[in-house]
Amino acid sequence: MTNIDHLNPPTGHMADNVIGFARALRAAGIPVGPGAVIDALNALQVIEIGNRGDVYTTLEAIFVKRHEHALIFAQAFDLFFRAAEDWKHMLDSVPLPDHAKKKPPPASRRVQEALAQPSMRDETQEVQQQELKLSVSDKEILQKKDFAQMSAAEIAEVTRAIANMKLPQAELRTRRYQPDAKGLRLDMRRTLRSSLRTGGEIIDIRKLGRIEKPxxxxxxxxxxxxxxxxxxxxxxxxxxxxxxxxxxxxxxxxxxxxxxxxxxxxxxxxxxxxxxxxxxxxxxxxxxxxxxxxxxxxxxxxxxxxxxxxxxxxxxxxxxxxxxxxxxxxxxxxxxxxxxxxxxxxxxxxxxxxxxxxxxxxxxxxxxxxxxxxxxxxxxxxxxxxxxxxxxxxxxxxxxx
Missing domain, CATH: 3.40.50.410 (von Willebrand factor, type A domain)
Known part of the structure; x- marks a missing residue:
């Protein structure tokens, strides 16, 4: 078996397509790091690059780590490589696996938006320009703008902001207790058990504290x-x-x-x-x-x-x-x-x-x-x-x- 860890990653159009595809997956919500991109480039050297099914399976095995990301990956693969002119020779061969032919997942709209971004060619420069356009005053206006008056682009921005909201865990004290070094209640059973190690001398006093749940x-x-x-x-x-x-x-x-x-x-x-x-x-x-x-x-x-x-x-x-x-x-x-x-x-x-x-x-x-x-x-x-x-x-x- 060939050890792909020692292969040099390919360059040219194939590498550009894989990197662009990884960026699209990240934009669609699938975490893909640079290490996974390198693994994908190395793995593509040991398969038949003209076989679309093999390419799909290889990239899926590397990029998809959670079950809920599988349908998003299938939708992104179909849309991206359908538009990739440099890989047309790969699209007319073996069809995709059966689970990739299912009805487009609910996240297909998000995938299409990710692929429509101009960042496929120069992601860093475009993102910096977009961040400059969104000034502090624009963010303040978006914070106070009524949901009913927002455009589709503003609703998409608000949706991303809502997804990043963190809900503090408001703890509620229960009637049950658990071991707690700072607790106020004596844990007699654990204290006596620990005293057996010292011949009955109570040296370490164990305590209990209230259990708190959200x-x-x-x-x-x-x-x-x-x-x-x-x-x-x-x-x-x-x-x-x-x-x-x-x-x-x-x-x-x-x-x-x-x-x-x-x-x-x-x-x-x-x-x-x-x-x-x-x-x-x-x-x-x-x-x-x-x-x-x-x-x-x-x-x-x-x-x-x-x-x-x-x-x-x-x-x-x-x-x-x-x-x-x-x-x-x-x-x-x-x-x-x-x-x-x-x-x-x-x-x-x-x-x-x-x-x-x-x-x-x-x-x-x-x-x-x-x-x-x-x-x-x-x-x-x-x-x-x-x-x-x-x-x-x-x-x-x-x-x-």
Missing amino acids: APIVALLDISGSMSEYTRLFLHFLHAITDARKRVSVFLFGTRLTNVTRALRAKDPDEALASCSSSVEDWAGGTRIATSLHSFNKLWGRRVLGQGAIVLLISDGLEREADAKLAFEMDRLHRSCRRLIWLNPLLRYSGFEAKAQGIKMMLPHVDEFRPVHNLTSMEGLIEALSAPPPPHHISRIRSAA
Whole structure:
């Protein structure tokens, strides 16, 4: 067997194509380092370069390290080498493996955007120019700009910013104990056991401390037509905090309630959002908040609201059937959780007043009433989730104009 570690990496068009392909994979979200590029160039010397299937398998084995990246790699390979004129002789030979012929993955849009970037020829220079164009003032404007007023390019930029958000771990003290050198409780069993080594003399006193776990988060997201301009970005935010915390439950509601917790745990954000949309039948439809809250309280409340859960209710509160049932279900939800935070995009208006009947019925049963319409408000929410709970009266927080 030939030892490819001693081969010299090829140069010319083939090397340029492999390097460009690696850059496209990085832009699409697959971590590819320079070491993997060198390995790929060396490996291509020991296979039949005219066999497209062999090239695909070789590059996949080197560049793909996680299962969720396989479909992204297949989409990127097909798009990139279809456009690579220098490798046309490779495209007419053996077809791709079967799993590369599947329906394009949800991340295909991200792959196409990555391949459309002009950075394939001179990545460093182009990135520097793009960074210079995005001035400090532009970033400040993007931070405060309403999601509903953003262009497609701005939404893509915001999506990347949301993916990079880090959610602090707000710890919740439990009733259980664990060994802790700085604990305040004596661990008699471990202390006596250690004294056996010294003939019964107690030299090392062992202690116990409280076990702290991050508080569970339960998100109830309104996906009705009036919330359509915000729904996708909120799902990106929920995916980001789901990736940071394992104890996150997500429910979508319009005219009915849908549990998308498992779908949102997919590593790739586009795949997670596509899975959510395929499991929901009432996307961008009407709003029945009372009915949805009743279903949640009856079927899921006891399962996910234990251990001091924090509930995020993301809705504009425009209920089509506002009656006493809505107030009852909100009160039941409020009593079942540690904190109930209502995130309402309508708070972006400085003159907002709770005139709608549904909002009036819901407002007395929440701990915090916050806006969530731009990056600044989302960052404020992250800070609030890691802060101690506020007093029992409603805390209304408005974003900067």
